[in-house]
Amino acid sequence: MQRCLSRTAGDVTGSNAMENSVLGASVSSNHGAYEFRILQAGTLPLQPDGSVAVGTEHRCTSVLIWPANERPSRSNTICVDPCFTDEGFRQTAAPVLCQLGLSVSDLSYCFVTHEHRDHWPKFPTEQPDSLRPLPISPTGAGFPGLSTVPCPGHSPRLRALRLRSPENHDVWIVGDAVLNLEWLQAWGYYWPNFYDVAAIVKTWRSVATILEADIIMPGHGEPISVTADLMRQLLTSFGDAEFSSVCPEVTKRLEQRLNDLVCRDRPALGRVQNTSQ
Numbered sequence: 375m376q377r378c379l380s381r382t383a384g385d386v387t388g389s390n391a392m393e394n395s396v397l398g399a400s401v402s403s404n405h406g407a408y409e410f411r412i413l414q415a416g417t418l419p420l421q422p423d424g425s426v427a428v429g430t431e432h433r434c435t436s437v438l439i440w441p442a443n444e445r446p447s448r449s450n451t452i453c454v455d456p457c458f459t460d461e462g463f464r465q466t467a468a469p470v471l472c473q474l475g476l477s478v479s480d481l482s483y484c485f486v487t488h489e490h491r492d493h494w495p496k497f498p499t500e501q502p503d504s505l506r507p508l509p510i511s512p513t514g515a516g517f518p519g520l521s522t523v524p525c526p527g528h529s530p531r532l533r534a535l536r537l538r539s540p541e542n543h544d545v546w547i548v549g550d551a552v553l554n555l556e557w558l559q560a561w562g563y564y565w566p567n568f569y570d571v572a573a574i575v576k577t578w579r580s581v582a583t584i585l586e587a588d589i590i591m592p593g594h595g596e597p598i599s600v601t602a603d604l605m606r607q608l609l610t611s612f613g614d615a616e617f618s619s620v621c622p623e624v625t626k627r628l629e630q631r632l633n634d635l636v637c638r639d640r641p642a643l644g645r646v647q648n649t650s651q
């Protein structure tokens with residue numbers, strides 16, 4: 375018998391959900407929660423089947439976060455993976471910063487998920503002097519509600535940044551531990567980086583950890599909502615993933631997560647009985 379854990383997150387999909395999140399949060403005074411906006415929509419030319427999408431930029435996902443009960447300002451904004459292409463900055467970062475009443479020089483802290491060059495701070499203009507590394511311990515000391523989670527595989531020292539949204543969504547910004555939805559569903563790893571067997575297995579274990587999230591912000595794609603349907607797909611296909619037989623515990627963790635989601639979405643028995651009276 376598997377254990378049901380209660381969760382309060384609803385179903386959230388795509389960038390519209392991000393807009394809803396921000397709008398919903400604007401009336402919140404939720405201590406320890408964080409607002410977030412996408413500053414650069416991540417894209418990746420290389421597809422899981424090995425084909426290359428011509429004309430698609432290699433650009434990472436960049437996210438701006440700040441405490442939900444504060445206005446974003448020079449003292450409280452955190453930029454995750456602020457590696458901007460000229461086009462990526464122009465399309466999203468510039469209008470979002472303008473909408474928030476911020477300039478690049480108002481960005482306070484940066485958090486880099488891993489040391490690869492396509493995630494390291496890079497701005498179309500000079501890097502702002504205001505930007506400094508986020509002083510955060512694994513427990514979030516200094517920034518209540520923020521924490522980091524080791525997610526090795528794609529890179530040995532890759533860390534996800536974990537936060538709680540004002541709607542109580544468990545949001546993980548994971549860099550290339552998950553590239554995007556297509557690569558996740560294909561159980562693909564970024565093979566140009568020359569993974570060995572250990573790195574592939576660590577990747578699957580990190581993916582199983584990350585799927586505890588309600589919303590995943592992947593390294594090169596749109597936000598991913600973790601739903602029972604997604605978990606069923608991943609469970610079905612994991613047997614075909616390379617070296618999945620080396621890490622059977624991943625299957626167990628996926629099953630547990632699916633069970634948790636199904637229990638969460640199932641109406642409480644008492645509520646059904648009351649309705650029928």
Ligand SMILES: [Zn+2]
Binds near residue numbers: 490492493593594
């Ligand atoms: Zn990357």
